Each structure stands twice: as C-alpha cells, then as structure tokens.
Amino acid sequence: MSSCCFICNPCNSLKRPPWENDLPSNEARVASQTQTVVFASRASSFSFTKTGAAYSTSHPSLVVPIASIVMVLLSSHKVGFYVTSLVLRSSTWFGIRSAVAKRESSCWQYSVMASKIDGGGDANVRDASKRSYQVVVAATRDMGIGKDGKLPWKLPSDLKFFKELTSTTSDPRKKNAVLMGSRTWESIPLQFQPLSGRLNVILTRSGRVETELSEDVVLCGSRASALELLASSRYCSAIENVFVIGGGQLLREALNAPDCVAIHITEIEDHVDCDTFIPSIDLSVFRPWCASPPMVENDIRHSFVTYVRMRDSQLEHPASGTTTNFCDASNFRSFDFLPKLILDRHEEYVYLNLIQEIISSGKHKTDRSGTGILSKFGCQMRFNLRKSFPLFTTRKELLWGEIVEELLWSVSGSAGAKVPPEMIVHTWGGREHLKREEDDSEAMFKFQHRQLCARFECEHAEYKGQGLDKLLMVIDNINKRLDSALVILSVYDPLDPKVRECPPGYTFAQFYVEKGELSCRICWASADVGHVVPYYIASYALLTCLIAHVCSFLPGDLTAELGEAYVQEAHIKPLQEQLRRHPKPFPILRVNPRKKDIDSFVVSDFELTN
Incomplete structure (x- = not known):
C-alpha cells in the first residue's frame, strides 16, 4: 500500500x-x-x-x-x-x-516549507523508493550516546562540526534534511527549534509533538515513510543530503541499515557514564574515509571519524561532467554523496595536491638521467594510522606483498641485494625499475638498520656482532624512555666512504610516544614524489605499526617531511592521469596478535582488508 x-x-x-x-x-x-x-x-x-x-x-x-x-x-x-x-x-x-x-506511514507538513524550497534541479529526476541517508552521532568506545535523555559531555567543537556538516550544501539552492525522533526534537531548546537552514523531519506515531511547530518542519510516522517522502521528485531535487541525528531508537534502527551510506561519528575516547547505547559500526560493511587527529576539550579526548559504505567502490569515478542519482541508495558508484567538507578530507588528497603543486609551479632542474625534473623545497604530508593504512588507491601498481617483503628484508638487516623476478615493478613509459638495485647500494642502507657503523663490504660478507643494532635500540628506548623525543632510527653513517659517495635520500625516522600511541616522523633530503614516495609512505607506515605492535602501543600519526620533493618530467603525463582519479577508502591493517618478536614476522602475519 x-x-x-x-x-x-x-x-x-x-x-x-x-x-x-x-x-x-x-x-x-x-x-x-x-x-x-x-x-x-x-x-x-x-x-x-x-x-x-x-x-x-x-x-x-x-x-x-x-x-x-x-x-x-x-x-x-x-x-x-x-x-x-x-x-x-x-x-x-x-x-x-x-x-x-496507515497513520504510522504518513507524513504531515506545513506548506510554508514547500513554498520556500527551490528545486534547483531536474524536475524529471526519477523517484526512488527510498532516500539514502548519513548518520551523525557522538558516541563513546562502547557506543554510549546519552545519559538521562541528554548528552553527557559538553564539546563545543562537536556542536560546531554538527552544524557545519548538516547545514552546508554544495548547491546554494538546496537544503539538507535532518531526521530525528520526537524526543530528540523536544530536547532541542525552543530558541533553536527548528534547526535553521535545514528541513526538520520529526518521526512521531501520534502525528503531533508537544511543542508548537513552525516552518521547515515535517512530521512522519516512520523512518520508511520519511525516506519515501524525501525520495519523491519534489524533495529529491531540493534536498542535497539527509542526516539521521537521533535519538537512540532511531539510531539503533538506522546505523547499519542498507540505506545508510555514511556514518559521521565523534568518537569519545575517555570513559563517560551512559545509559543509552547503539550498536557498533559494522566494519565488514563500512570503511574509514577520514579521521581527525585526537583533540582534548573540557578534559574529554575525542576525534571526528567518517565511515563510508563500501558498495560499488571498485568502480571508477564517473567521467567529468556526469551526475549520479544518489536518491537511490543502491545507485552510487563513487563517494560523491559525501559532503564536500568530508570528501576533501581524504588523506590521499594531500599527496595528490602536492603532485599538482609541483607540476604547476615546480622549479625546472636537470638531473643525472638527463630527462629533467620539477622540484619544490620543504614539503610535508601527514597520515593518521589509527583507523586505516595509507596505501594509496590512485596508484594501480602499488603491490602490497612487495611492500611487506621489502620491509621484512630491511628489518632483517640482510646484506643481500638480489631481486627475484617477481619483485620487478613495471612503471610508466615501458621502463622497468627495480625496487632493489642489482648492485650493493640499496643493501648498504638497509643493512645499516641492524649494523650501523659496521663497514659494508659486500652482500656475502659476515657481519655478526659488528656495528650497532639501531632497530633494537629504538624498540628498547620506546619501551623504557616513553617521554624521550630522541628515539631515532638512522641509516646515515658519514664515516663510511661509500655513504659519502652516494648519500641516501632518506636520512632518519623519529619515533614519539603519547597517550599510548606511537607516531613517526620520516625525513628525506630528496625524494621522487611520483615514483617512490608512495612506496616509502606505505613502508614506514608499516614499520610504525609493526614497532607499535611489538611495544604494545597503538599506531598514531605518520609525518613525512621532504627537503626536495620532485617529479620527473617524463612522468608528468601518467601523473596527470592519476590526478583525474578519485581516492577510495584506505584499507585496514591487522597484525598477527600472537607474535611480538620483531625478527619472527613473515608476510602472512600482515593482513590488509580492502
């Protein structure tokens, strides 16, 4: 019916x-x-x-x-x-x-709202049976959201984020809709009813609420009827996004439902007493899109995290100029349904924007290959390792297995440098680049992780007991000197004549512990942003996660600092093709919890969930 x-x-x-x-x-x-x-x-x-x-x-x-x-x-x-x-x-x-x-499936609306909304779109947009929506909620680690019908915390930054998220539209002719239960509506102070600049949709089986209603308000008997109304041609072209904002019963029904395409959650990291709870986010369906660094306000540590439903995510973004009807929850093929302020927070855009900046305004220089480079001095990128792993999604040739093997080879301190055929990486222009050179130079630098200051002769020499095991020293310092900012892993030995002849672009990694989290800062004197930086980002993110796991900490942030960031002019065309791609959610890394010895890990101990 x-x-x-x-x-x-x-x-x-x-x-x-x-x-x-x-x-x-x-x-x-x-x-x-x-x-x-x-x-x-x-x-x-x-x-x-x-x-x-x-x-x-x-x-x-x-x-x-x-x-x-x-x-x-x-x-x-x-x-x-x-x-x-x-x-x-x-x-x-x-x-x-x-x-x-039935009355439970009905909606009642004041005509003032309908007269004020300008559709601003195609009046012939196909009606969908239900409108997709996004959930906005603040919750503790055990998914507590309230106490005695109120928020048990005072976070002005959370209120500011909520207003900005639910009020902002990319099309000024449109509005967003906020969907709430009657108790949530009544908990809003009268001077703020209705939430301004948004269509307020209130769910009530009785068809009325205790407070007097004004414009921009719709009463509906159920979530299903509200989503059907908002999917009609009248609202589909006038409402940009639909946000479910509470209360508890509505969130319990809506959080992991098929029509939910994104969850914007303020994660309260400190313990707060609650009596109202909602289910956990289903991580088999949702993946982190972006996460802010933790912040403290009124003695409460919290962060803003957005999860997206991974549906049709393997398909590329539609061609420029095309549009997708996201009124139908099953119809989207990209993540354009996210509000722009959230869409742009994907951390891969930091890398893509750096490439664009170097191509647009980089300084032309000659290099040893004779092809020329464009460079920029003094660049920084930052990646949050708490929720996801920064394996770039716009680079099709990034192979996870090779990255893990490369890291484990580095951790072992092996002097071997031979590369098996399957380790060859085919890159742009039909040219084959080896991730590990067939000479000893790369082995020399990796070798320094476990034998710093030992004199490197060749890959077949015996080095047991020589030099300093910098990796074990780093792990020991992290465990014993939690407040130290001088936990540094370096491969640079200026006394080694081979190092003086061919200094490494990578100089050192610095580790830092705060509130049970291990963060890392890596520094390069010079790095090819288009070709090798994605591998290095993934490799040192993995090293940080591995050391954090061995030391029983959680991973924090990875900061990459580049002295000279450059791209090869021969790679500009494929890089421009890469810039036209749109990122997907980063994967999630899981490390074998049964292992703690840094030398015991094998490739199968690292699982990357797409």
Whole structure:
C-alpha cells in the first residue's frame, strides 16, 4: 500500500507564509481566508479548498460535504493533526482507501516549507523508493550516546562540526534534511527549534509533538515513510543530503541499515557514564574515509571519524561532467554523496595536491638521467594510522606483498641485494625499475638498520656482532624512555666512504610516544614524489605499526617531511592521469596478535582488508 502524505496549510492562528506579505491587500485578505488540504500518494492526489464560505475539490467524484467537515477540523491546528484518522474512517465512502496508508506511514507538513524550497534541479529526476541517508552521532568506545535523555559531555567543537556538516550544501539552492525522533526534537531548546537552514523531519506515531511547530518542519510516522517522502521528485531535487541525528531508537534502527551510506561519528575516547547505547559500526560493511587527529576539550579526548559504505567502490569515478542519482541508495558508484567538507578530507588528497603543486609551479632542474625534473623545497604530508593504512588507491601498481617483503628484508638487516623476478615493478613509459638495485647500494642502507657503523663490504660478507643494532635500540628506548623525543632510527653513517659517495635520500625516522600511541616522523633530503614516495609512505607506515605492535602501543600519526620533493618530467603525463582519479577508502591493517618478536614476522602475519 502506498504511503500517503498530508500537506496542510495552517490556519490563521499560526504564522502566515511569507508570500502573503507580497500580495495586494484584497488578494491578501482572500489568501488569508483560503485553506487547502491535499491528500497525495505516489498513485494519485486530490485536494479540498475553502475560500471564504465556498468549497471546491480537484477531484470531480468527491462530494463537497466531506470537504466542509475537513475544513472545520482545520479551523484549529491542534485538531488538524487528526485529519488522518478522519480520512481513514471516511475513505471507504469514497473508494479512496488505496491512496491512504496507515497513520504510522504518513507524513504531515506545513506548506510554508514547500513554498520556500527551490528545486534547483531536474524536475524529471526519477523517484526512488527510498532516500539514502548519513548518520551523525557522538558516541563513546562502547557506543554510549546519552545519559538521562541528554548528552553527557559538553564539546563545543562537536556542536560546531554538527552544524557545519548538516547545514552546508554544495548547491546554494538546496537544503539538507535532518531526521530525528520526537524526543530528540523536544530536547532541542525552543530558541533553536527548528534547526535553521535545514528541513526538520520529526518521526512521531501520534502525528503531533508537544511543542508548537513552525516552518521547515515535517512530521512522519516512520523512518520508511520519511525516506519515501524525501525520495519523491519534489524533495529529491531540493534536498542535497539527509542526516539521521537521533535519538537512540532511531539510531539503533538506522546505523547499519542498507540505506545508510555514511556514518559521521565523534568518537569519545575517555570513559563517560551512559545509559543509552547503539550498536557498533559494522566494519565488514563500512570503511574509514577520514579521521581527525585526537583533540582534548573540557578534559574529554575525542576525534571526528567518517565511515563510508563500501558498495560499488571498485568502480571508477564517473567521467567529468556526469551526475549520479544518489536518491537511490543502491545507485552510487563513487563517494560523491559525501559532503564536500568530508570528501576533501581524504588523506590521499594531500599527496595528490602536492603532485599538482609541483607540476604547476615546480622549479625546472636537470638531473643525472638527463630527462629533467620539477622540484619544490620543504614539503610535508601527514597520515593518521589509527583507523586505516595509507596505501594509496590512485596508484594501480602499488603491490602490497612487495611492500611487506621489502620491509621484512630491511628489518632483517640482510646484506643481500638480489631481486627475484617477481619483485620487478613495471612503471610508466615501458621502463622497468627495480625496487632493489642489482648492485650493493640499496643493501648498504638497509643493512645499516641492524649494523650501523659496521663497514659494508659486500652482500656475502659476515657481519655478526659488528656495528650497532639501531632497530633494537629504538624498540628498547620506546619501551623504557616513553617521554624521550630522541628515539631515532638512522641509516646515515658519514664515516663510511661509500655513504659519502652516494648519500641516501632518506636520512632518519623519529619515533614519539603519547597517550599510548606511537607516531613517526620520516625525513628525506630528496625524494621522487611520483615514483617512490608512495612506496616509502606505505613502508614506514608499516614499520610504525609493526614497532607499535611489538611495544604494545597503538599506531598514531605518520609525518613525512621532504627537503626536495620532485617529479620527473617524463612522468608528468601518467601523473596527470592519476590526478583525474578519485581516492577510495584506505584499507585496514591487522597484525598477527600472537607474535611480538620483531625478527619472527613473515608476510602472512600482515593482513590488509580492502
């Protein structure tokens, strides 16, 4: 049975719609005496209109006396909410029961909102059966969201984020809708009702709420009927995003439901006593899109995290200039449904923006290859390792297995440098680049992790007991000197003549412990941003996660600092192709919890979940 919506023009005791103020005085008097009730479903619609003492109907088969009864009821807005039950009882007389759903599936709306929204889009957009939505919530680690019907914390930054997220649209002609239960509505202070600049959709089975309603408000009997209403052509083109904001019962139903495409959660990291809880986010369905660094406000540590539903994520972003109808939750092929302020927070954009900046304004220089480079001095990138792993998604040739093997080879301190055929990386322009050179130079630098200051001769020499095991020293210092900022892993030995002849672009990694998290800062004197930096980012992110695991800490941040960041001019064209791709959510890394010895790990101990 089709859901039915009742769009009522409130009586004179309510606020007059603003368009009445623009009418001539005589027309204004007529308008003020005119009341209309519209009965609408997806199948059909009809209306009763009262102008002065006269009645009219848009459907010739409907008799006028019933219109009189309806209009009498509308003489008081308190009674107006009960029009539904009258129509349900009388619909048998007129054969219209099929057009009217149960009261729980109905919506009641003030006409002022409808008159103010400018569709601003294609009026012929296909109606979807239900509108997709995004959840906005603040919750503790055990998913507590409230205490005694109130928020058990005061976080001005959370309120600011909520307002910015739910109010901002990319199209100024559109609005967002916020979907809430009646108790959540009543918990909003009267001076802030309704939430400004947004369509307020209130779920109530009774068809009324305790507080007086104003414009920009819709009452619906259920989440399903509200999503059906917002999926209609009238609202699909006028409402940009739909946000479910509470309370507890609604969030329990909506959080992991199929129509939920994103979850914006303020994660409260400190313990707070709560009596209202919601389910955990289903990480088999949702993946982190972005996460802010933790911040402390009013002694509460929290962060802002967005999760997205991974559906059709393997498909590329639509071609430029095309649009996708996200009114249908099953119809999206990219992540454009995210608000722009969230979409742009994906950390891979930091890398892509750096490439664009170097190509656009980098300094031209000659290099040893003779092809030329574009360079920029003094660049920084930052990646959050708490929720996801920065394996760039716009680079198709990044192979996870090779990155793990490369790191484990480095951790072992092996002097071997031979590269098996499967370790060859095919890159742009048909040219083959080896990740490990067939000479000893790369082995020399990796070898320094476990034998710093030992004299490197060749890969077949014996080095046991020589030099300093910098990696074990780093692990020992992290465990024993938690407040130290001088935990440094370096491969640079200036006394080694081979190092002086060919100094490494990578200089050192610095580790830092704070609040049970291990962060890392890596520094390069010079690095090829287009070719090798993605590998180095993934490799040192993995090293940070590995050391954190061995030391029983959680991973924190990875900061990459580049002295000279450059791209090869021969790589500009494929890099520009890469810039046209749009990032996908980063994967999630899991390390074998049964192992703690840094020398015991093998490739199968690292699982990357896409």
